[in-house]
Amino acid sequence: MNPDERTVLGRAFDLLGAFTAERPVLGLSELARRTGLPTPTVHRLCAQMCTRGALERTEDGRYRIGVRLWELGALAPRAHGLRQVALPFLEDLYEATHQNVQLVVLEGTEALYVERISGHHAVPLLSRAGGRLPLHASSGGLVLLAHAGPELLLAVLEGGLERFTENTITSEHRLRSTLADVRRTGTVTCRQHLDPRSVAVAAPVLAGGAVLAAVSVVVSTSDDPGPLLPALRAACRGISRGLTAAAR
Incomplete structure (x- = not known):
């Protein structure tokens, strides 16, 4: 699928799905490469998801899964x-x-x-x-x-x-x-x-x-x-x- 055809929600889930147990912390370029999304799009989505607690930004500027997702997942x-x-x-x-x-x-x-x-x-x-x-x-x-x-x-x-x-x-x-x-x-x-x-x-x-x-x-x-x-x-x-x- 063309990245432009993905919904915002779909792009957000693609970003979350890029994180793995082996690679729990990822930078912008790696997130862009793993998702096929443009780097500016990744940057914008990551900033929005950090604001809502879905992602957290590390001291070196990379990203990891946020505690808010764990809270939501515990409700499943x-x-x-x-x-x-x-x-x-x-x-x-x-x-x-x-x-x-x-x-x-x-x-x-x-x-x-x-x-x-x-x-x-x-x-x-x-x-x-x-x-x-x-x-x-x-x-x-x-x-x-x-x-x-x-x-x-x-x-x-x-x-x-x-x-x-x-x-x-x-x-x-x-x-x-x-x-x-x-x-x-x-x-x-x-x-x-x-x-x-x-x-x-x-x-x-x-x-x-x-x-x-x-x-x-x-x-x-x-x-x-x-x-x-x-x-x-x-x-x-x-x-x-x-x-x-x-x-x-």
Whole structure:
């Protein structure tokens, strides 16, 4: 699309979308390059967004996401309501395991991590709260994909199954088989699918008979994730009951 044909709102979202976890602070020229917008337009929009708290200007004249966006994002009912109900159970799961505990929802063709609790000695993770991972390569993503419709699976397959490690699922046959196992057993174990240092287990959270989210626990490859499954299932049942009660 020609930059001149974008709405002001569209240009503003293009600017916000230019920021990433890897590049959280950007200058005018880089914002212009990433968005395809003229530099004067970027300068004008950034000034307006700083005035409203959507962006903040750093001491060296570059820009970063403003706190006002975090305030607005915290109001999103799918993340906020779910997180509010889930957090006590996630904390209990962390206390029972002392491992990485994550709450995951579906966002498009990716897994969005809305909460994470980690200890000082837990294995490092590639994901972060507010970050995204591919559905086919993450434990929570596989749980969500297993309980989604065939249209999403087709979209994931058409997008390509990117390889992250030697154990990443990269074939349609293996993916379909894994998803069938998830539906049959109610859990999934991903050994070194995304990171050669870790093993992840995940289970679904249900609300109104549908899978609304997934909870995952990530441990080191030297740990056996099997003993974590009862606590993981209990946490998911607790969150599901809480969501059902909150909906009444």
